[in-house]
Amino acid sequence: MAQMTEHGGGVRSIRVPIPDNPLGYTLVYVVDTDRGPVLIDTGWDDPASWDTLAEGLAACGTAAGEIHGVVITHHHPDHHGLSAKVRKASGAWIAMHAADISIVRRARGTEPGRWFAYMTTKLEAAGAPEEHIAPMRTARPRTLPGLAPALPDREIVPGELLALPGRRLRAIWTPGHTPGHVCLHLEEEHPAQLPGHGRLFSGDHLLPGITPHIGLYEDPDDATVTDPLGDYLDSLERVARLDPAEVLPAHQHAFADAPFRVRELLAHHEERLTGLLALLTTPLTPWQLAERMEWNRPWDDIPYGSRNIAVSEAEAHLRRLVKLGRAEAVTGSDPVTYVASEGV
Template sequence: MKSSPSGSEPTAYDHGGGVRSLRVPIPDNPLGHTLVYVVDTDHGPVLIDTGWDDPASWEALAAGLTACGTSVTELRGVVITHHHPDHHGLSGRVREASGAWVAMHAADTSIVRRTRETRPERWYSYMAAKLTTAGAPEEHIAPLRTPPARRRPFPGLAPALPDREIVPGEFLDLPGRRLRAIWTPGHTPGHVCLHLEEEHPARLPGHGRLFSGDHLLPGITPHIGLYEDPDDATVTDPLGDYLDSLERVGRLAPAEILPAHQHAFTDAPSRVTELLAHHEDRLTGLLALLATPLTPWQLAERMEWNRPWPQIPYGSRNIAVSEAEAHLRRLVKQGRAEAVTGSDPVTYRAV
C-alpha cells in the first residue's frame, strides 16, 4: 500500500482477502478518524461507511481509494453501519460521484428521513424541552432559544437518504462475497454489524470477520443515548438493546473484528465480557449516587467521563445527559430505580 505524503501513516491498509481500510479524518474530534473499509466484489469495490462530510475527509477518502488501485467513480455501493455523520456523512457525495447505491437499516433510515424533513427550529425547541425535563440549568438551555440566525448549525441536518434497505439476517447483494447483516441496536436504533462469512485470509481460528462499526471497539465503549421522534412518546431502552446485541455478537465468535475506530483485534467473546462487566459496574455505581434523588442532569454531572464535568464542552454535555437518561431507563426497567412521584423536574432514586 502507498504511504501518506508525510510518510507517517499508510493511506490504506490491506487486511487481505479483498478487504482494505482507509483512515478518514474526523475534524476536531479526539477519535481522530473513521476506518472506512473497501471490500472487493465481482462487480467492483464497495465501501463500508464513508466518513465525515468535510473537504479534508473527502480528500483522504479519494487518496485512500487511489492507494487501493481504484477511485471514487469506480465504487458500486456503500453499506452504512449507522447514521452518525462520521460514518454516513460522505455517502451522498460518493453516490453523486459514482452512481453507487447506499444501504442502511430501516430504523436508522427513519432517523435520516426525520432529520431531513424536520425544520431546525423544531429540533431546537424539542432539545430545549428535553433538557428542561432533565433538570438542565437555564444558562445551558438559553442558547437553544437564541434567534436562528445566531445559532451554530448542527452537523448532518441533510444526510443522504439511502436507496437500499439492510435486512437483518440476510446476505447483502455483493456478488462473490458472503456478507451477512447482524442487527445490533443500542448505539443507534438501526446499527448493524456485518459478518463476512468467509475463511480468514490468515486462517485465524473463528468464524470469518466482523465489521463491527461502533458496536464493538477494542479500547473504548460506544455512546448509548436516545434517538427519539419528537412526536412519539414511546419509552425506549437503548442500553438494554445494546447489552442484548453484545451477547449476540459474542456468540458469533468471529476470527477477527474490523471496527470503525482504533484498530482491528481478535477474541470478540472476551471483549464482550469486558463490556458487559463495565456496564454492570457502571449501573451499580449509579445506584450508589441515586441514594439521594437526582435529575438526569445531576446524575450526568456526577458520572465518570473522560474528563471532569467543567471541562466537557456544551454539545458533549447534551450527549452525556442523554447517556445518563439511557442508564436511568435501564435501572427503572430492571426495578432497581424509580421516579420520585411529584418531583419537577423529575428526579430518580434507587429502590
C-alpha cells in the first residue's frame, strides 16, 4: 500500500523509504501546477524507494513520466537520490540552490581516492585514533556512495518565486544543514484556513521532533573557515519570522506553530553550547569532545560512519564557540585542542 497523505490545496506527500536508516523515510511532496505535478525532493536512490515513489505517484493520480519539475531542498541523497530517474522518465527540470549545485558538481568530479585521502587528513587533525583512521587508508572506491548524483539544470534564487505556473512558491535560503539548503514558502491561503501565512516546505531545516545534523562543509579545495551552526541559528530566526500556518517537513510529520519550534531549537543549541564549555575546562581535541558529548546512544555503540558525522558536528560547535569568543585553540597543540576562554 502506497504511503500517500493528502494535505489539501493540491499538495500530497509520499513516504519514500530510506534503507537501513533510523529516519525511516523521506516525505516527498507532490505539488499540482498548471503545467503538471512538481516534486519537492525525490528520496533515496534504491529500487524499493523507486517502487514506493511510483506507487505513491499512482495514488496521487499521476506517474513519474508526467512530472514537470523537481525542486530539491538540499543535495543529500535521501532528498536528491532519485532525481536522475525522475528526469530520465519525464524530462523534468531539476532545481537546487547554487551552493549545493557546486557540491553536486564536486561530488561528480572528485576521484574517490582523493576524497578518502582528504578525510584521512581531516580525521588526523581532529585527533582521531589510528584504529579509526586505518580503514580510510585502504578503502575501496566503490564503498563511497553518491559518486554521480544528478546535476541540476536550474538554480533556485533565494527570495524569488519559483517558476511554477498557478502557484506561489518562494525560496527561502536556510544554510546550516548544508550550505545551499532552502525552505519553500507556499504563499497561498491554507486549505483549512489555519491561522498564519501559508505553508512551509522545510526540508531538514525545521523538524517537529529532532534536530538536523550541523557539521562542517567539506571541500578539499576551499580553506574558508565557515560557521555552519551560526548559519543555522540565523536561518531558524528567518523562518520564524515567516510564521507559516503549517510546516511540511521532509521527515516525521506536518506541524503548526513554527515560531514555538524555533524557540525550542534555539534553546536546545544554547544549552548544548553551554554544556560543551563545561567539558572544555581541560583541553580537548574535536574527537575527544565528540566522545564526551551526549548523543542518542553511548559512544561505543555509535557506528563507524556515524562517528565521522559526530566529529564533524563537534567541530561545528567548536567553531561557533571560538567565533563567539567563548573557547579558543591551545597554541602549539598538535592535534589542535580547544579550551574554554578565561572569564566565560
